Amino acid sequence: MSDAVVPHRSEDHHAPTGWFKRALDSDIFYSFRRSRLTMVAAAITLTFFLLAIFASWLAVQNPFDPAQLQLINSRIAPLWTADGQSPFLLGTDEQGRDVLSAILYGLRISLAVGIAGVVFAGALGIALGLIAGYFGGVVDSVIMRIADVQLTFPAILIALLVNGVAKSLLGNRLDEMSTLGVLIIAIGLSFWVQYARTVRGSVMVEKNKDYVAAAQLIGLPAPKIMLRHVLPNTMGPILVIATINLALAIITEATLSFLGAGMPDTMPSLGTLIRIGNNYLFAGEWWIVAFPGIALAGLILSINLLGDWLRDALNPKLR
Amino acid sequence: MLAFTLRRFLQAIGVMLAVGVIAFAMFRFAGDPVNQIVSIDTSAAQRAEIRHSLGLDDPVLVQFGRYFINALQFKFGVSYQFRLPVSSLLAERLPATLELAICATLFAMVAGILMGVYSALRRDTILARLFQAVSLIGISLPTFLIGILLIYLFAVTLGWLPSFGRGEVVKLGWWSTGLLTVSGWKAIIMPAITLGLFQMTLIMRLVRAEMLEVLRTDYIRFARARGLTTRAIHFGHALKNTLVPVITVAGLQFGSVIAFSIITETVFQWPGMGLLFVQAVQNVDIPIMAAYLLMVSLIFVTINLVVDILYTVVDPRLRSPVGRAA
Amino acid sequence: MTQPVLSVRNLEVEFVTRRATLRAINGVSFDIAKGEVLGVVGESGAGKSVTGLAVIGLIDPPGRISAGEIELSGTRIDHLPPEEIRRVRGKRIGMIFQDPLTSLNPLYRIGDQIIETIRTHTNLSESAARRRAIDLLAEVGIPAPEKRIDGYPHEFSGGMRQRVVIALAICAEPELIIADEPTTALDVSVQAQIIALIKRLGRDHGTAVMLVTHDMGVIAETCDRVAVMYSGRIAEIGPVQEVVRNPLHPYARGLMGAIPTLAGEDKRLVQIPGSMPRLSAIPPGCPFNPRCAFAFDRCRIERPEPIRRGTQSVACHLFEPAKETAA
Numbered sequence: 001m002s003d004a005v006v007p008h009r010s011e012d013h014h015a016p017t018g019w020f021k022r023a024l025d026s027d028i029f030y031s032f033r034r035s036r037l038t039m040v041a042a043a044i045t046l047t048f049f050l051l052a053i054f055a056s057w058l059a060v061q062n063p064f065d066p067a068q069l070q071l072i073n074s075r076i077a078p079l080w081t082a083d084g085q086s087p088f089l090l091g092t093d094e095q096g097r098d099v100l101s102a103i104l105y106g107l108r109i110s111l112a113v114g115i116a117g118v119v120f121a122g123a124l125g126i127a128l129g130l131i132a133g134y135f136g137g138v139v140d141s142v143i144m145r146i147a148d149v150q151l152t153f154p155a156i157l158i159a160l161l162v163n164g165v166a167k168s169l170l171g172n173r174l175d176e177m178s179t180l181g182v183l184i185i186a187i188g189l190s191f192w193v194q195y196a197r198t199v200r201g202s203v204m205v206e207k208n209k210d211y212v213a214a215a216q217l218i219g220l221p222a223p224k225i226m227l228r229h230v231l232p233n234t235m236g237p238i239l240v241i242a243t244i245n246l247a248l249a250i251i252t253e254a255t256l257s258f259l260g261a262g263m264p265d266t267m268p269s270l271g272t273l274i275r276i277g278n279n280y281l282f283a284g285e286w287w288i289v290a291f292p293g294i295a296l297a298g299l300i301l302s303i304n305l306l307g308d309w310l311r312d313a314l315n316p317k318l319r
Numbered sequence: 320m321l322a323f324t325l326r327r328f329l330q331a332i333g334v335m336l337a338v339g340v341i342a343f344a345m346f347r348f349a350g351d352p353v354n355q356i357v358s359i360d361t362s363a364a365q366r367a368e369i370r371h372s373l374g375l376d377d378p379v380l381v382q383f384g385r386y387f388i389n390a391l392q393f394k395f396g397v398s399y400q401f402r403l404p405v406s407s408l409l410a411e412r413l414p415a416t417l418e419l420a421i422c423a424t425l426f427a428m429v430a431g432i433l434m435g436v437y438s439a440l441r442r443d444t445i446l447a448r449l450f451q452a453v454s455l456i457g458i459s460l461p462t463f464l465i466g467i468l469l470i471y472l473f474a475v476t477l478g479w480l481p482s483f484g485r486g487e488v489v490k491l492g493w494w495s496t497g498l499l500t501v502s503g504w505k506a507i508i509m510p511a512i513t514l515g516l517f518q519m520t521l522i523m524r525l526v527r528a529e530m531l532e533v534l535r536t537d538y539i540r541f542a543r544a545r546g547l548t549t550r551a552i553h554f555g556h557a558l559k560n561t562l563v564p565v566i567t568v569a570g571l572q573f574g575s576v577i578a579f580s581i582i583t584e585t586v587f588q589w590p591g592m593g594l595l596f597v598q599a600v601q602n603v604d605i606p607i608m609a610a611y612l613l614m615v616s617l618i619f620v621t622i623n624l625v626v627d628i629l630y631t632v633v634d635p636r637l638r639s640p641v642g643r644a645a
Numbered sequence: 646m647t648q649p650v651l652s653v654r655n656l657e658v659e660f661v662t663r664r665a666t667l668r669a670i671n672g673v674s675f676d677i678a679k680g681e682v683l684g685v686v687g688e689s690g691a692g693k694s695v696t697g698l699a700v701i702g703l704i705d706p707p708g709r710i711s712a713g714e715i716e717l718s719g720t721r722i723d724h725l726p727p728e729e730i731r732r733v734r735g736k737r738i739g740m741i742f743q744d745p746l747t748s749l750n751p752l753y754r755i756g757d758q759i760i761e762t763i764r765t766h767t768n769l770s771e772s773a774a775r776r777r778a779i780d781l782l783a784e785v786g787i788p789a790p791e792k793r794i795d796g797y798p799h800e801f802s803g804g805m806r807q808r809v810v811i812a813l814a815i816c817a818e819p820e821l822i823i824a825d826e827p828t829t830a831l832d833v834s835v836q837a838q839i840i841a842l843i844k845r846l847g848r849d850h851g852t853a854v855m856l857v858t859h860d861m862g863v864i865a866e867t868c869d870r871v872a873v874m875y876s877g878r879i880a881e882i883g884p885v886q887e888v889v890r891n892p893l894h895p896y897a898r899g900l901m902g903a904i905p906t907l908a909g910e911d912k913r914l915v916q917i918p919g920s921m922p923r924l925s926a927i928p929p930g931c932p933f934n935p936r937c938a939f940a941f942d943r944c945r946i947e948r949p950e951p952i953r954r955g956t957q958s959v960a961c962h963l964f965e966p967a968k969e970t971a972a
Contacts (some may be wrong), residue, residue: 154578164600251461302460537747545762546735
């Protein structure tokens with residue numbers, strides 16, 4: 001995949017003429033260029049995942065361990081500037097935390113929360129969609145009514161509310177790990193609707209097909225039919241929704257943390273790092289916020305590109 | 320038409336009732352109001368007394384009814400943090416949020432429509448491709464990062480614009496406006512752009528797609544065959560037909576703009592309802608959270624209703640029951 | 646003889662695609678005189694509509710007029726700058742499209758659309774243009790025009806909408822009307838009325854009409870002359886009685902055999918075997934040769950040029966003077 005990392009810039013700035021121009025505008029060239037962009041995005045996404053997985057080997061310190069942080073090392077500029085100091089490649093923040101290490105560990109948190117949140121949302125949505133589609137009637141209309149109402153509200157508002165309520169219920173018992181859990185639940189509750197709608201639609205269609213009737217005739221229990229036969233049919237669209245939602249979930253987590261309603265300073269995610277760094281922007285210490293910001297933007301952009309490509313490639317009937 | 324409006328209206332009331340139940344549940348069960356009032360060493364008897372005086376030992380339905388009737392009169396209880404009625408806190412913050420949301424929406428519509436029309440009419444120019452790239456980034460970048468970037472550029476580096484607050488504010492009765500002072504205008508530029516950027520990309524993509532669609536229609540071809548000027552065709556016929564769905568989307572998005580202002584207000588320390596809400600979440604101030612939820616829901620539901628009705632005004636085909644004669 | 650209103654000479658229209666350059670119109674020539682109705686028939690894809698669009702200058706990229714001349718009352722109008730051809734459209738040439746349901750902008754009152762067109766081409770005031778619009782609506786047979794002028798397109802039936810479209814096409818008194826399958830989308834009962842209306846307007850105003858259709862019945866009862874098109878060429882052109890009664894080109898013969906008549910009910914309609922070649926696969930020589938029962942070697946090699954036979958003109962090697970055929 002490394003040979004795919006070719007800048008695709010040359011075509012963009014070219015002012016083509018005649019047949020050449022028309023060739024550049026053609027569908028085939030477009031998809032080719034797009035798929036090359038997709039490969040770049042895939043490579044970047046993969047890199048981010050690897051960085052997150054091997055964070056503890058790559059980082060010079062464990063930023064979550066206060067014992068490893070030394071105030072002498074605080075606010076050091078990146079290595080290539082005049083004030084840079086080894087081994088702090090991207091500089092340090094006010095607690096003497098190495099920015100690069102913090103990004104690697106923060107990436108881990110962001111991805112973990114994002115993926116777990118999407119899995120939770122998917123599980124919830126698929127379950128509710130199956131129930132709604134299979135039972136129909138009152139159950140269906142109650143679930144779908146809730147979905148309709150929730151869909152009119154932005155996910156971030158719901159996630160904030162869930163977060164606030166959880167804080168109020170748990171009070172002081174809320175440590176880092178349970179905050180992680182609360183974030184996952186908040187994201188899950190914010191994003192289940194699309195899965196539920198998709199699955200419900202498929203169930204409604206498949207329910208009346210002959211093979212389901214045949215399965216019923218040979219005595220397979222209905223839930224088994226749903227899980228074994230109907231669910232696999234919806235996997236394509238589900239995968240697309242999940243990919244696009246992963247980017248959204250990461251944004252949501254980062255936003256919550258940025259707003260101070262997510263990961264605490266002692267166990268920062270990318271959003272938390274950006275919130276901390278934002279306070280030092282006016283003091284000229286731009287690196288504390290810039291690098292986590294670039295990491296977050298790059299991660300989201302590449303996942304979005306992957307999602308777009310996946311949607312076109314699988315071309316399921318989404319909306 | 321009347322039946323349609325009435326049905327939509329009933330649906331809206333249903334949604335508001337559902338949200339009311341959630342807000343009440345939060346208010347009543349998530350934050351125990353007694354704990355917020357008393358200190359740790361208050362005796363159990365005193366707690367029971369306060370509980371009784373607040374009506375917290377009444378049946379839940381009675382309490383819900385009471386909460387509901389109070390909410391209808393915009394009485395949402397007292398903020399734990401500020402010890403002030405939530406309604407007056409919200410009312411004080413409302414103008415800031417509305418001004419920001421309106422400016423952001425106007426920015427998003429003007430810029431989005433211009434960019435969308437341009438990239439539809441001049442599809443192969445470098446500028447049009449630049450717009451496409453910007454729209455991809457605008458959809459991908461989290462709002463707060465854009466805000467921070469703008470602050471770094473225009474407040475920290477260039478020093479042109481203030482990085483926080485509303486600037487000088489003028490009181491007009493109970494309404495406070497920043498749009499009558501120079502510092503107020505300077506202060507609103509960056510927050511409005513930050514808040515409106517996402518909607519702008521949305522509108523731009525929509526306008527571009529719709530415009531390309533409309534330019535392919537027969538009535539545009541016929542308009543050209545009639546010898547109308549390119550200007551009249553593009554900006555009269557095509558744009559008017561493009562704007563029908565755009566108005567709908569922009570209108571429906573206004574609620575989201577208000578909700579998303581939570582983030583922008585935090586970045587720019589904009590003294591609006593969103594900032595109040597974020598502080599409430601951080602400090603577990605349940606009455607404010609519940610009231611904010613109700614307020615935003617009300618705005619959402621109202622907008623949906625208005626857009627539905629407005630839609631029939633813009634598109635004459637939906638106005639009369641005569642419909643499409645063959 | 647007086648100068649024709651429209652004179653097309655050796656018109657070629659090409660569409661440049663990724664893979665190849667497709668020639669949709671290949672050497673088409675014809676004239677239309679003042680007050681004359683020329684019918685253009687042929688299967689879909691024969692180039693009828695493209696010819697009409699080329700005349701009015703509405704061939705969009707990747708299509709272009711690659712050769713030939715188009716003259717309107719003696720002045721060339723092909724390759725005019727966009728702004729000048731725009732002034733010709735609607736003013737000197739009116740166009741009527743196939744589907745009246747989609748030809749009108751649904752968001753504008755029909756009166757506004759007519760007034761807009763009138764005011765684009767004349768310097769009438771708003772109120773004068775409105776009076777003219779009402780007169781036009783009356784002329785095309787819309788009842789209570791002073792009331793209907795403020796209606797939206799969706800409030801009109803299909804036939805009435807096509808009348809509005811016609812009013813729009815004639816509102817600047819054009820010299821030429823191009824009607825591209827004006828009745829295809831309409832109910833059979835309405836078709837005759839619309840055809841009669843176009844014919845009447847052409848006669849009353851001395852307008853030349855180019856009537857594109859694939860309906861031989863319409864041609865037979867409406868047109869003065871008819872051009873039969875096949876694969877981007879004119880196979881045969883001549884006075885309508887001659888071409889219908891005595892078609893020369895084998896394709897035209899097949900086409901005329903395909904007109905159902907009430908008299909000969911038990912006679913089976915003649916079908917032309919096969920179908921018209923796609924633009925990307927036009928055979929060399931005469932494009933009709935693979936389907937032609939009379940084709941001989943020369944038809945597969947050499948492209949036939951139009952040959953005059955009396956009042957008709959036919960592009961077929963069968964009508965070469967016999968001695969040359971033998972050589």
